[in-house]
Amino acid sequence: MNQVDCRSALYMPASVEKVLAKGPTCAADAVILDLEDAVAPEGKQRAREQAVRALTQYDYGHRLRALRINAAGTRWHEDDVEAVARSRPDAVVLPKVETADDVRSLSRALDARPDTGEIALWAMMESPLAILNAASIAQCVSECPRLSLFIVGSNDLVREAGMPMSKDRTLLTPWLMTLVAAARAYGLQILDGVFNDFSDSAGLESECRQGLAMGMDGKTLIHPRQIAITNRLFAPSPEAIAQAEAIVAAFDEPGNAGAGVVQVQGQMVERLHLEMAQQLLARAVRLADRD
Ligand code: COA
Ligand code: MG
Numbered sequence: 365m366n367q368v369d370c371r372s373a374l375y376m377p378a379s380v381e382k383v384l385a386k387g388p389t390c391a392a393d394a395v396i397l398d399l400e401d402a403v404a405p406e407g408k409q410r411a412r413e414q415a416v417r418a419l420t421q422y423d424y425g426h427r428l429r430a431l432r433i434n435a436a437g438t439r440w441h442e443d444d445v446e447a448v449a450r451s452r453p454d455a456v457v458l459p460k461v462e463t464a465d466d467v468r469s470l471s472r473a474l475d476a477r478p479d480t481g482e483i484a485l486w487a488m489m490e491s492p493l494a495i496l497n498a499a500s501i502a503q504c505v506s507e508c509p510r511l512s513l514f515i516v517g518s519n520d521l522v523r524e525a526g527m528p529m530s531k532d533r534t535l536l537t538p539w540l541m542t543l544v545a546a547a548r549a550y551g552l553q554i555l556d557g558v559f560n561d562f563s564d565s566a567g568l569e570s571e572c573r574q575g576l577a578m579g580m581d582g583k584t585l586i587h588p589r590q591i592a593i594t595n596r597l598f599a600p601s602p603e604a605i606a607q608a609e610a611i612v613a614a615f616d617e618p619g620n621a622g623a624g625v626v627q628v629q630g631q632m633v634e635r636l637h638l639e640m641a642q643q644l645l646a647r648a649v650r651l652a653d654r655d
Contacts, residue, residue: 367484367512367553369650370394370428371582371598372591375558377402378415378431387424391591391655393582394428399444400435400459408440412447419451426654430486432457436466445470449477455484457515462493464504471508485510490517491524495539498546505550514547515584516540518557529560531567533574544579556580562587572597595655600648608641608648 373394376383379402387395397415399408419429431453433444448456458470467487474480485508487501494501498514505511522529522536533540540556547554556575559568572594575583582598585591600608607628614620614628615638625634 367428368581369647369654370513370553370555371651372585372594373428373430373515373555373582374585374588374591375402375432378411378418379403379407381414384414384418386588387418387427387429388422390427390588391595392427392585392588393595393654394430394455395424396430396432396457396584397453398432399440399447400432408434409443412440412444416447416451419453428455429453430455430457432459432488435460436469445473448474448483449480452479452483454482455486455513457486457488459488459517460490460494460520461487461501462491463497464500467501467504467508467511471510474510483510484512486513486515487511488515488517488520489543490520492521495521495542498543499549502546502550502552505552511552513553513555514543515555516543516557516580519560521557531571533571537578540575540578540580548579553581554579556583558584558586559590560586562589565589565593569593569597595651599651599655600644604644605648608644611637611641612645 370393372392373396374390374392375396375398376387378384378397378399384397397418399411399415403411415431419431431448431451433448433456434440456470458466461467467485471485474483489495489498521539527535544554559571561567568590572583576597583594585594610628611633614626614633620626625632627633
């Protein structure tokens with residue numbers, strides 16, 4: 365699957381075999397098998413082996429398969445990188461990225477191993493230093509083309525900032541928008557952070573809408589109950605599809621052939637909007653086929 369179509373990415377603690385077994389059938393667009401925060405130190409080795417087994421044996425169909433490893437500098441990192449090379453997920457998720465060098469070192473470590481060329485690198489942005497360095501981290505895509513996506517690590521971010529986690533994320537918003545700007549400037553995708561209260565579906569819906577309004581491409585999730593809402597909200601809405609169809613129809617009218625700008629329902633519409641409308645409709649078809 366194309367990363368552009370990733371609305372939902374579900375974390376699964378790799379230490380829990382029963383949970384890993386749900387990956388191939390869950391409705392998320394991506395699964396992130398986690399070796400990091402969801403796994404206690406004494407369970408790291410077993411989790412690593414279970415993740416390798418799941419990635420090499422299960423058929424995940426259209427779902428993107430990502431493996432979140434432990435950060436550079438931890439005692440598990442080297443073995444985790446080895447596990448990435450053995451299991452060849454679609455993406456490796458690197459936590460606690462704070463500088464472009466963090467991306468370069470993992471990228472080179474993978475370059476040095478055989479058959480790892482296709483593995484994308486997803487960088488977790490989860491500290492004040494990551495926010496301050498967001499542009500230079502995103503820019504290193506020019507040397508490390510594996511880098512394709514940012515993930516917001518909201519729990520670590522608020523903890524490191526000394527901010528309480530608030531449901532409206534008002535004070536966090538400038539930092540989130542900084543990450544969106546850096547991702548957009550260098551052509552990366554960006555997934556929003558998790559919503560911890562998995563029994564609050566109204567709260568999740570409102571946070572999805574907020575992320576969408578910020579320009580996030582999708583959201584990371586912790587519980588299967590969160591998938592349907594997230595997939596629905598990050599897919600083009602029926603209203604957006606109708607609007608896009610009206611734009612395409614307006615430019616198709618014989619009288620508008622060659623026009624640079626037309627009016628649709630009383631609004632000015634330019635050729636750039638036509639291009640956006642065509643992309644939205646193509647994406648809506650791909651997602652409808654999948655769902
Ligand atoms: N992926 C796949 N399946 C999951 C899941 C997940 N992330 N979280 C829960 N499930 C499954 C459970 O195994 C359970 O399955 P069952 O009905 O066959 O027993 C079902 O969904 C209902 O789960 P529930 O009882 O509501 O929750 P729980 O107490 O089993 O789990 C958490 C709650 C928070 C421990 C669990 O959702 C979880 O581990 N989430 C991911 C945490 C994580 O990875 N954090 C790191 C990134 S922030
Ligand atoms: Mg984290």
